[in-house]
Amino acid sequence: MRGFTALVSCVAAVTLWVVIADAKELSITTIKQDPYTMSKGSELEGYCIDLIYELSKKLGFNYKLHLVKDNRYGALDSSGNWNGMIGEVIREEADLAVAPLTLTAVREQYVDMTTPFMQTGIGFILRKDLAFQESTFSLLSPFSTDMWVGILIAFLLTGVCIFLVGRISPTEWAEPDADEHSFTLLHSFWYITGALTLQGAGPHPKALSGRLVSAIWWLFAVMLLACYFGNFNAMLHSNNKHVSIKSFEDLANQDLIDYGTVEAGSTMQFFKNSNNPVYRRISQHMERKKSYVSSMEEGVRRAQEGNFAFIGEAVSLDLAAARYCKLTRSQEVIAMRAYSIAAPLGSPLVKNLTVAILQLSESGELTYLRDKWWASSCMGVDGDHTSSALQPNDLRGLFLLLGLGLxxxxxxxxxxxxxxxxxxxxxxKKSCCSLLTAELSRRFGSGGESAEQDCSEKSKA
Structure with missing residues (x-):
């Protein structure tokens, strides 16, 4: 039995070699779509171009690439004929179609398709400001996390500074051995907290240094509160404040944002043929509004313009979201599907292409190609200010003023x-340095603290 299996495998390999030897050059059709196939001068580059090259090395065939004439993937038209790359393969105008071709039951009836080289699903992209999510901590939203950290650091530094000024300045604490120290560390923080709420918390500093620090902190607090309430009011009265889209159900249950997908594509067919009531409503909306787009590029462009969600295959949407930082992809991915290579029915190439794709997957080559052509972070220059929350850079002048004042x-x-x-x-007639050292020791050493305790005990008595 094993000998018979080996003989069959050998015959299949010889048959394939004969086929490839007879066919001097395989004709391969593809379609332009980032990052699968892109123009680089007079040549083509991209994920699919590298995939074809790796497969040709494994199977030893020569090939000639050409772009599909009608710029379509392949669907049945009104007359029952196939267009796009699938049509070229069926009419034997091409030996293979290598592109992000979705493996579907209808296509499998007319062409042979290999094992998938990439897995994906259906998602949607839209502007980040339209994907607003209600938060329990929405009161913190006017400032970014970095901004709140900066404010906390400024608060701590100012409290410590008030405490130090109160101890160092002779006007605030003339006689450490006899007088009580008003500006303890606890009172210093209570004092600046009162300033943050625009309320006084006495006693107030008497020295010029203490009054300067207090005045700078008051100015900082007033400007900070003005920025907070101004930004909070703007976010509260934003046109998109009631829009919160995180799933396809959210998309179907609102009318503020339009949405659509590529016309005559597999994604459109999925929603059209689905029995799920949510997906049916999405399909009916797209039919009623005629919100289909002619290509993915048009869908991404409309999503960037705002008030539009583009529905497509998640792996392609990930690239758009990585390149255009104003966009975000939905966390929900439905209708898992796969991309395959198409060949004419009965083609002897399909089995060996399947084995070669599995070998590339097991060796990590497909993962390498994915990492090579998909960006892992935003590459657009417009992604620096996607959030409406104030950043530390926006108020760096105010922080610098506070630091200078302290x-x-x-x-x-x-x-x-x-x-x-x-x-x-x-x-x-003593040394100034020795007197200064002794004075600092009295104010920050244990002597000053014991003097305070003795003073408090005398007052109690």
Whole structure:
């Protein structure tokens, strides 16, 4: 039995070799579609071009490429004849059709198709601002995550700065051994929190350095609140605020956004022949509005213009979403399908092409080709400001002003302390540096804290 199987395999291989030897050159038809087949000067390049080359190396055939004349994939027309690449294969104008041809039951009746070289499904793309999703934390949406992190850091730095200025400045804390320190770390944060809510929280700084830091923080808080409420109001009154499209059911249940697919394609046939009530409503909408497009390029262009969702095969939509950052693809993918190579009925090439495709898949070559021709991140220059949330760059001037104010405030507090140490050094004929060190030790060392405790105990007594 094993010997008979080996003999059959040998005969099949010899038959294929004879066929390929007799056919000096295989005629292969394809269609232009990024990134499967694209023009590069007078030549063609793309995923399918590389796939044909790899298959020719494995099976040892020569080939000649040409683009399909009517720029169609293949469908039955009103007279019952096939057009597009399928029609060329049926009429033997081409030996193979290598393109993103969907494997369907109707096509399989008229041509032989190999095992799939790529798996996909049906999804849709639309602008990101039309795919708005309601969030529990919508109050945070006027600012981006990076912006909120920046505000938190600014809040912490300002609180620490107020605390340091209160300790360093002699005007705020004249006698560490006798006086209580008003601006503790807890009170410093409470003070700037009151400024954020446009409410006072005394006591207020008395020194010039403390007042400067407070004034800069007040200005920062007022400008920040103005930007927050302005952006929140704009998002609240946006024309698309009630649009939330995440699935085909969401698409079918709204009338604000139009949608369509490529006319006379397999995707259109799927919705037309489906028994699912949601998909039937989508098909009826496209028929009623005549929202079909002539090509995928037109569908992507209309999706970028807004108020249009383009329905197509997910693997092609992924490329569009990667190249045009304003677009996003739906998470829902339906009607899983596959791309195959078409050949005339009874062609001896199909079996060996199937084996070669499986070998390319097992060796990782198909994955390599996918990674080569599909971008993994946005390549468009228009993707930098897709979100309406304010970014740190939008208010970098305000953050720089706050940073400058904090630095100047700390510097002024240090100058006040240096001036006091210098005056004491003159009166006592001591070293200014030693007095400054001792003063800092009193204000930040354990001595200052014990003095505060003794003072509080005396006041209680």
């Amino acid at each position: 630095s100047v405030g700390l510097l002024l507090a240090l100058l006040e302390l240096v001036s006091r140490a210098h005056n004491q050094a003159k009166d006592g």
